Amino acid sequence: MRMMMIVSFPIEPFNSAVRDGSAGAKMQKILAAQKPEAAYFTDMDGKRTAILIVELAKASDIPALAEPWFLTFNASLEAHPVMTPEDLGAAGLEKLGKEWG
Secondary structure, X not given: OEEEEEEEEOXXXXXXXXXXXXXXXXXXXXXXXXXXXXXXXXXXXXXXXEEEEEEOOOHHHHHHHHHHHHHHHOOEEEEXXXXXXXXXXXXXXXXXXXXXX
């Protein structure tokens, strides 16, 4: 299942990692392990934030996706299932509309 992960980094320890030069290598290590389909970096609610699209094969994979961010940066994380336009097209909305509308 495709998931959108929103990872928000608190000011500390991220500022310290930037100052000591380790932030980039730490982020690259996590991204290399997780192999996101897409990764975007922005700000949300005044915090540095990463928005990642990852593939989740089973629910027990969630810790492997979340813990590196928690343990490395003390980050907070949200995970949401997402669909492509093709996924939405295969969802059977017309049938659901007839059944429940």
